[in-house]
Structures are given as C-alpha cells and as structure tokens.
C-alpha cells in the first residue's frame with residue numbers, strides 16, 4: 590500500500606504530480622488522502638534516537654508532503670514551506686548580510702517593498718527599486734555590494750513582464766542571486782528555475798491555495814547551500830505553517846492546472862472587453878499583443894494568468910466608482926482564488942508604497958478574474974463601467 594504512485598516522478602505530468610507527489614496512500618490504512626498530522630511531538634525509540642520527526646517546528650509529516658509536492662511542481666530539488674508569503678520572503682532575505690544590496694522591481698508587491706524598506710533597510714540591507722524590464726536600468730543601479738536581484742513577473746499590480754533568463758544571466762555574471770516571486774504565474778504557467786533563477790518564492794495564499802481560505806508561503810531552489818540555510822531559518826526563526834494550513838494548500842494544488850486554464854481564458858475575455866470600453870484608458874494584460882512584455886511572456890510562460898489591471902479615463906473618482914459598483918467582482922484585497930475580486934491598488938494593496946517611488950496610478954484598478962460563469966463576469970463589469978465617467982478628471 591505504501592507503493593509510490595509516481596514510479597517515474599521526474600517524468601510524470603504536472604497534474605499527476607499535483608495530485609500525487611508527496612502523498613502516497615497512508616501505509617497504515619490505505620487512505621488515499623494521507624491523514625493530517627497534528628502532533629507537536631513524536632515518540633523516540635531511546636534518548637536521542639528518533640524516527641524521521643521529533644518536534645513539529647523542525648519537521649511535520651503534513652508539511653513534508655506539501656514541501657515535496659510544491660517542489661515537484663516547480664521541478665526543484667528543495668522546497669521549504671512557511672506560514673505566509675512574507676515569512677518565506679523574510680527567510681530568503683536572511684541569505685544576505687549587513688551591508689549587502691538588493692535590486693527590486695519598481696512595482697514590487699506592496700508587502701515586499703515594506704519588508705525591504707521598513708524591516709531590512711534599518712537592519713543594514715540596502716535596496717534600490719528599478720525598472721527590471723530594462724537591463725540598462727539594472728546596470729545603472731548596480732552596486733559593488735549588490736548580491737541579489739528580486740524579480741516579480743508578472744508584477745503586481747502593473748503586470749509588467751521581466752525576462753527571467755536575461756536578468757539571471759546579467760546578475761550571475763556579477764555574482765548575485767536571482768529570486769523570482771512566482772505568485773502571479775504559479776508553477777503551472779511559469780517555472781523560473783528553468784530560466785536560471787536561483788530561488789523561487791510563493792505566496793501560497795493565492796493561486797496555490799486557490800480558495801481564499803489559507804495563508805501560506807513557499808521557497809523552492811535547486812541550490813543545496815541556499816536550501817540548507819533556508820531550512821535552518823525555517824526552524825531557527827520558526828515561521829512555519831500549521832498542519833491544517835499545509836493540508837489546505839495540498840488540497841488546493843490538486844486542481845491548480847484546471848483552475849489556471851480557466852483563469853487564463855476568463856481573464857483574456859475580460860481584457861478584451863475592457864480594451865473596447867470607452868471608460869477605459871488602458872488595459873494591462875500580458876496576453877494582449879500590444880502589451881510591452883507580450884513577447885517575453887509568450888516565451889517564458891505557458892499562459893498569461895488571471896490578473897488584469899486597467900486605468901480609467903476618469904482617473905481616481907472613476908476608479909473608486911467602478912470598484913464600488915461592481916457586485917460579482919467583490920471589493921477585496923488578495924487574488925488568485927475561485928472568486929473574482931476587484932481592488933484599488935493606490936488606496937488598498939499598495940497604500941504602504943503610496944509615498945514612495947513605487948506609488949501606483951490612482952486611476953488604476955486591479956482585477957483577480959475568478960472562475961464564475963464568464964458571461965456573468967462580463968455583464969457585471971460592463972454594468973460597473975457603463976456607470977463610470979468617461980471624461981478626464
């Protein structure tokens with residue numbers, strides 16, 4: 590019964606790995622869903638002699654299942670799970686030392702920016718935000734002490750596309766680590782290690798979990814040294830996910846491929862609708878042929894994702910009106926789950942960056958296009974947009 594269901598794990602397809610990797614049937618009972626392991630401590634044979642587990646901060650069977658499964662989806666040698674995406678990011682930043690410098694995207698996730706600016710900058714870690722879609726910009730801000738380039742692609746909320754392979758080659762020539770926040774794409778649409786990244790981070794709160802009911806984070810890498818350090822920090826700093834949270838993410842990823850396919854087709858239709866509406870000044874979706882990152886996205890992704898941003902002709906008043914009047918698109922932060930969400934980055938997710946170089950256009954709206962019936966989604970948006978002022982503010 591404990592026979593692994595992945596005789597040739599390396600070659601099993603994505604969906605197969607999402608459903609089976611790390612989760613063979615329970616050897617004791619044959620249960621096809623391995624039991625969630627709530628124990629905090631594990632009986633030892635004799636003093637200092639234990640089985641695989643001793644204490645659940647250091648290791649827990651449900652967490653191991655999750656780490657095995659997610660590492661397999663990123664085709665990574667190592668996976669380490671955390672209590673949130675930001676706990677995962679914080680562990681990655683601990684790879685750096687006081688005096689080191691990092692380059693981050695100029696539209697990084699607001700919480701990533703806050704972590705760099707308010708937690709790590711005071712602790713002696715320098716950083717510079719830059720437009721990472723341009724190697725010239727990266728060259729301009731590069732310092733002797735630059736040790737890390739932090740990529741987010743597609744980025745949040747502008748959905749700009751960074752060429753992972755090009756940036757990784759540039760950074761590696763200069764001895765820096767390349768980290769990719771792969772939250773927006775998910776491993777189904779993009780596998781950054783394949784393009785030369787050293788480390789992948791995820792907020793599993795988003796597409797991996799996929800149901801708006803669990804907060805989690807994840808780090809994947811092929812680098813043994815990086816993995817050892819991240820694993821050490823996981824135990825030493827203790828930002829670990831609980832077993833129930835691990836179970837919920839494991840359950841979520843079983844349908845990741847199906848969900849991402851539908852997120853992509855729904856988002857493409859939404860982007861097309863927005864492109865043709867008079868209240869909309871511009872649409873940011875990497876699947877649109879006129880998106881500046883379209884060619885790179887085509888190359889490094891297998892689909893364009895479920896996130897769509899757009900700017901209203903009527904600026905902030907029109908954006909607030911659309912956010913207020915949509916109904917199926919629920920006004921809320923977060924993204925990547927079955928239900929469609931709408932938000933105003935300037936006042937919501939990116940408020941922590943409002944006075945920084947990372948401030949976003951107040952007329953911008955971000956949509957997380959969910960899995961409801963497409964016709965209902967389009968009708969809801971059309972009604973909300975028809976009520977928006979099409980005049981300049």
Ligand SMILES: *Cc1c(COP(=O)(O)O)cnc(C)c1O
Nearest residue numbers: 673674675698745772792794805
């Ligand atoms: C949500 C998010 C994070 C932070 O993850 P949490 O799970 O909320 O801590 C990091 N990066 C991106 C792109 C995100 O969307």
